[in-house]
Structure formats: C-alpha cells, structure tokens
Amino acid sequence: MRGITRWLCALLWLTMAAAPAFAQEKTALPDITASVPKAPAAIPVADIPLRADADERFAESVILRAREVDPTDQLSPRLDAIAKSVDEKAKLFRASQLRALPVMRLESFERHWKFDARRFARWQDDMRRATQPYAMDAAQLAQRRADWEATQVAARAGNMPAALANRVDALVAQLKAAEQSLSTPLARQIALGRRANLIDARIQAGLRAVADAIEFIDSRLIRFDAQPLWAAAPRASDEGDAMTSITNGIGIEARFMAEYGAADFGNQRFLHILQLLLLPVLLWLALRTRRAAAVAPDTADAPDASAAPTVDTDATTRVLRRPISSWLLLSMMGVLAFEPDAPLLLHQFAMLVALVPVLRLLPPQSTRLLGRWPYVATALYLLERLSFFFLSNSLVYRWYHLVLATLALTMTLWLLWRARAMEHSGLEGRIGRAVHVAAWVSVLLLAASIVSNVIGNVSMAEMLNSGVIDSGYFGLVLYAGMTVAVALLQLLFARGGDARSQIVRDHATPLLTLTVRLLTFVAVIGWVVFTTNRFRIFRPLYAFAESILTHAFQLGELSISLGHVLVFMVSVYVAFWAAKTTRYLLQEAVLTRMSLPRGVGNSVASLTYYAVLLLGVLVALSAAGFKMTQLAFIFGALGVGIGFGLQNVVNNFVSGLILMFERPIQPGDVVDITGTSGRVREIGMRATTIKTFDGADVVVPNGTLLSEKLTNWTLLDRNRRLDVDIGVGYGSDPAQVTSVLTHTILQTPGIVSNPEPAVLFTGFGASALNFSIRAWTYDYDNSANIRSDMVTRMFIALNKAGIELPFPQQDVHLRSVSQQAGERLGPRAEAARRADADGDGADHPPG
DSSP: OHHHHHHHHHHHHHHHHHHHHHHTOOOSOOOOOOOOOOOOOOOOGGGHHHHHHHHHHHHHHHHHHHHSOOGGGGHHHHHHHHHHHHHHHHHHOOTTGGGGSOHHHHHHHHHHHHHHHHHHHHHHHHHHHHHHHHHHHHHHHHHHHHHHHHHHHHHHHTTOOHHHHHHHHHHHHHHHHHHHHHHHHHHHHHHHHHHHHHHHHHHHHHHHHHHHHHHHHHHTTTSOOSOOGGGOOOOHHHHHHHHHHHHHHHHHHHHHHHHHHHHOOHHHHHHHHHHHHHHHHHHHHHHHHHHHHHHOTTTTTOOOTTTSOOOOHHHHHHHHTOHHHHHHHHHHHHHHHHOTTSOHHHHHHHHHHTHHHHHHHSOTTHHHHHTTHHHHHHHHHHHHHGGGGGTTOHHHHHHHHHHHHHHHHHHHHHHHHHHHHTTOGGGSHHHHHHHHHHHHHHHHHHHHHHHHHHHTOHHHHHHHHHHHHHHHHHHHHHHHHHHHHHHHHHHHHHTGGGOSOHHHHHSHHHHHHHHHHHHHHHHHHHHHHHHHHHTTOHHHHHHHHHHHHTOEEEETTEEEEHHHHHHHHHHHHHHHHHHHHHHHHIIIIIGGGSOOOTTHHHHHHHHHHHHHHHHHHHHHHHHTTOOHHHHHHHHHHHHHHHHHHOHHHHHHHHHHHHHHHHOSOOTTOEEEETTEEEEEEEEOSSEEEEEETTSOEEEEEHHHHHHSOEEETTSSOOOEEEEEEEEEOTTSOHHHHHHHHHHHHHTSTTBOSSSOOEEEEEEEOSSSEEEEEEEEESOGGGHHHHHHHHHHHHHHHHHHTTOOOOOOOOOOOOSOOOHHHHHHHHHHHHHHHHHHHHSOOOOOOOO
16 A cells, blocks of 8 residues: 555656646747658669659649648637737736736736647647648658759760650659749748747747746745835825736736637546536436435445445435535536646636535534634635735735734634633544644744734735635645545445456455545645645745756766656656556456466466566666667676676576466466475566475576476376375285275265276285275365375274274294393293283283
8 A cells, every 4th residue: 555655656756857848848840850861863764754653643742732722821820819818918017017916916927828838839739730741742852853853964964765855854844843832831831930939939938037027026025025014004006007907917817718718628628528427427326325215224325344345424425415516526626636727717716616515515523623614714715815806905905914814813723722622532633633733833824924914024924824824725625525535435436346347346445445545645745735835935845856856967978867866766666566567457357257278367467567567667767868879788788797697597587488488387386396395376587486385485496497307286187196005904805995995985075986096905014915095186285185084084994894904013032042031031921821821812922
C-alpha cells in the first residue's frame, strides 16, 4: 500500500516537473522535416519515357491542388480571433500599470494569456498540417526539375533523339508552371505564418509582463503600501477610475468565459461527458437503493462479508438520498481538477455553487469532529466573495477586510473555546489534532492580518485574510467531496462478489482501502497547492525547486541534473511497478482463462514482465535526458564488460530464456538438481529459486539447470510410485500374504487401481520371507501421507490375519570360555535348565 502511495507521489512529482515545459510551450511554427535533397542527376535515356509520364502526372496534380481552395483560408479567422483577444488585453493595461492591479486580477489575466497561448498552439498544429502538403510538393518539384534540367544539359551535349529532347524540354516547362501555380498559396501561407509569429511574440510578452507584475507584488508584501488606518482618508478621485477598471475587468472576464466555452479542448469534452454520465448513474443508484430498502430494509445492499468490504450505510444513504447535491459537488470539483487553467471567474462560480451541497453532504460524524465550523467557514467565504462590491472605494474595501478578519478571528476563538468547554471528543485522534492545530494557526494569521491592516500593509492583510478563509473553505469542499467519493466507492466494491473478475472478488477490501488512500493523498496535495498559492508562496517555492532541479552538471558530452536523476529513479520505480502489475494481471486474470500448454502461461507472464521492465528502463533513460549516442556508448561499454567479466551472467540470462521457451520446469514442480531437492518457487531470468522440503530457499543459476542432470518429478504428470519392503515369518503362506496385502493396498485412499498394485515375493531372508510392494498414486503432493496410511493398514491387516512379522533372530555358540566366566555362568545355566524343566517349555535365548 505504501508502495502505491509512493508511486502516486512520483506521478504528481513528474506532473509538477513537467509543468514549466507546458507553461513555456514553444509556439514557433514547426519546421517541416524533409530528407536531405539529392544532388541533381541526369536521367538515363532508357528511363526518360516512364519518368516523364510519372512527373507529368505529378505536376498536373500539383497544379490542380494549387487551384483548389487554400485550407489555410479557414485558419485566418481563427487567428483573427486570437489577435483580437491579444489586442484587447494589450490595450487595456500597459506593463507598468499591471503592478497596480490586485493579485487575483493578475492571476486571471495570466490565465487569459495562457488560454491564448493554448489556442495559438492548437492553431499552430492545424497550420502545420495544412501547409505541409504544399511544402512537400514544392520540395519535390524543385528536386524533379533539377534532375530534368541536368538531363536537358546532357541532351544538348550528347546525341539524344530529338523526340526525347523535346519531351525533356516540355516537361521542364511544365514543372516550372506547376511551381509558379504553387507559389500563390505558398505566399499566402508564408504571410499568415509571419503574422502568426508576431502574435506569438505578443503572447509571450504578455505572459512575461503579468509574471513580472505578480513577482513584483509578491516582493512588496512586507512593505507598507498605505497610510495607517487612523490617518487614511477616502479619495473621491480614485472611485471613478476604480469603477472603470472593475467594469473593464468584468467585460474581459465575460469574454474570456465565452471564448473558453467555445474552445472545446479535450479536457473540457472529457469533463462534460463525465458530468453527463454521472447524473443518471447517481439517480439510478438512488432509485435502486430506495427500492431495495423498501423491499428488505434490514438486508438491503448487504454484501457478503467474506467477499466485500464493510459499507458505511449512513454515509452511503446520505449521499444517495441527495443525488442532485452529490452531482453538483462532484461536477464543481471536476471543474477545479480537470480545468485548472479555466477562467478564475468560473472557478469562483464553481466554489459558490458548491456551498449548499457541501453542507448537505457532510457525514453525520463530522459534527463531532468539526462542530459548527463548516457553517462558519461557508459564511466567511461568502462574505469574503462579497468584498468584490467594495473594490471601487479603497478605504471601504480596507475597512471591510478589517471587519471580516475580526469576525473570523472571533468566531474561530469562540469555536475553540466551545470545543474545549464541551470536551469535544472529535478533537482526539490524528485528524482532530490536525484540525485543532489548523485552527490555532488561523488565529495567529488572522491576528497578523488585523495588525497589518491597521498599520498600513493592506496587501499583506488582504492576502492573510483571504488565504485563511479560502483555504479553510476549500478544505471543507475537499472533505465533503471525499465523503461522496468514498461512499460511492464503498457501494461499488461492496458488489465485488457479483463481479466476474476474480481479482475484484478476492481483493475488494484492499482495493477499496488503496483507492481511498490515493484519493486522500491527492486531496491533501491539492489543498497544499491551493493554500500555498493563496498565501503567495507557491510561485517562489516552485521557482526555487525548479532552479535546483534544472541546474546542469556537465560531464564531457553528458549533461545531467538533479531533476534528471530524480526522473530516472521515479521512472524506473514506475517501470518495476508496471511490470509487476502486468505480470500479476496476466497470471491471475488473463492467462488462467485460456487453455494453454503446460508452462506457457508462466513463460508469457515472465517474458512480458521483463519486456515491460526493459521498455520502462529505456523510457527512464530517455526521460532523464540521455541521447541515443550516449546510450550507444553505455551499451558499448556494457558489451566490453560482458566480454571480459560477465560471461556467467550472460550465460545464466540466455539459459533463462531457454527455460522460458522450452519449459522443462515450471513453478510448482518438484525437482532434484545437484543434491538439492525441493519445489520450484520462481523462475527468473538469471536464477531459479527452489524451496526445499526443509523450508530453505535455494537459488540455482539457470546455467546449472541446463548443464547439470535435472530430475523433474512432475514434468508430465503428478504420478508417484510408492515402494515398500516387508518381511513375514517363515511359517506364513506366500499366497495368503499376497492376497491380504493386495486387498489392503486397494482399499487405501489415494492408491489407484491403474496401474495395478504389485506384491512381489522377492526372496528368503535371514529371519523372514521378503515381499516388495509397488503401488501408484496420482497425488504427488500427498504421497508421503498416502504411503504412511498404506503401511499402517498393511500392519493392521497382517496382524488380523495372524501373519507374523518376526524380529531379527541370531544364535550364539560359545566354543570356549574362561574359568572365571564359566564359574559365573554355571549357576545361571543351572537355574535356566530348572526353569525350563518346571515351565512350559518355551524357548529362551541362550545366555
């Protein structure tokens, strides 16, 4: 689980690392990649008729295409619209006037410039596709005309038939006519391209001017920009200018909204489709849940506990009872997530629309955790949005923010006192402590905002006040949105038992937990980015991190930076994760449903794993900035290393490939190799892991598996012969023994009748008649238990049949003994003889 979270961190990091490249997107018209022109060469006389026909047809097709409607004519109105938007913004404010605007106006201005840059980039792609055929035709015409002119020179110098010479002259004239007809649309396209270059330069200049103004305002946050509040006085002359600025700003924002809505970018289409699909799904789930509750209130939507995760029925019911509110909240969060460069007015509208759904969809347990804070946060956010109406009077606007900060500070202190007085249990735990700390940090920031406003640092006061209120409300929106998303995910995974996928059925609970953690992580990252941006520290932090990560270290021709190293490490990690996931899906969900020969599934999964891993490493090297020449040098050095010291590694690697394709073993087989017996656990590209029956893991190089004698007990089947040697007394009937043993063996569970068990009379032992039993079982894994059960049954059956299982016997004959030993043995021998005479005549072993 932590690995997946780290992977998501890596993806977010890659996204942030790639952001400057998207922000500073190149907008010059792309050069048309063409092959290097060949030197003019005279056409052989034998090839002139055929080449002349082909080139004549080509020239005619070029003339016809040049007479058609120029496709770039449709691009000119689009460029006019972009130019009009650029002109409006450029005329409204000069670069020096931008520094007097509020930061939010500048951020909206910056989004508008980025929108123009994005529209221009799309126009650029369309322009390239429209002009590329004309440029290619011009290049081919020039090349062919040069060849025919060289042929013309050769014809004049040599003895070429007059008919062919006239054919050459006519074709050269026709190629020149085709070039002349093509020059008209090419001239229009070149003029349009030059105009586009000018617009591109203006867009880049506008982006730089806005960025410089924002940086200037951020650098002056700690400076006093107004008189102290007790000395401030209203300036009536500024009111008209402020109203004009507000009116112009609203007009630009309205046009920006209209242009953005008509742009229809890919992310906009995706969001609209998602919103259209989400509403009927929520309505259907709500209707289905209500019907199920009406039919069986106690068992509605109760999943199988063994197959599905536990469902928070209160949260799910609350969400499904308010499908419209859920749809509105998720839709507005989608606007913030999928349209980050949308007009700022659209984002503000989305946040305001989410006000009511947020309060309606908060889970019941949030009352214990947050108390009245959600209502206070939404009210303060609404009041903070209303400050827009006081922008025309700077003194009234300043007083409004002072009163708002004082109100927010008072309400926050009251809520903290109320929570402590009531011994608020919701403040216990990790989340509760985080809320408690955030509340006290808000108190300090609001107090600093009030002080800054009073002493004359209005920009700092406005930033702190808006940052606290906006970040608090945005966190509340994310909390409510997470509640809806988690409720829907719980409902989805709770029906995992009905899913066809074995993976979903077996891993519903871990998948739900993982998904919730990923969503929580994304929400936290989003809140941190939003908060740091509202407190005006995101840009400097981002610029500082970018400067560190992009600082290049030159090592000969190799240029490497810390960002390259991090990108390489993250890419390799993602490649390993993708390879493991692909192998797991193939083994568990895809290959298991296919009828494949023995071992093919494991070979396909393993080879796919290494193929994905190799591809991921190559992508990681490319992402880290390595060029093909540098990679060739690395591979060359690797080849030298292989030639000198890595023969065994290469041998094992090639042996692993052979094992994958020939499949003499597969995971689960029981093998004997070089004195090691065990079950194959994993077949890698370099070595194979064998789990011995003692519990040890033995790593055997793949080269050893191919070069040494390998015994595979389960290569073609799982049959195993059980051999047992047994001896019976000399007075036993061999036929009876054979019959008893055969019947007993057949009655043993796990012993098969085909092949038929065999009981063989193998010979006469020193103290017993020797028999050998050979029986077969198809259950190799339980063969030891089956053999033990069979031997036990044979012992019981022989005892019941009265067949003796003799002890080993041996007679000792004493030829001579010492006098002392004889004296000591004498009384004992006499006592033994008397006992024999008085007893039942039982035999006693000699002394």
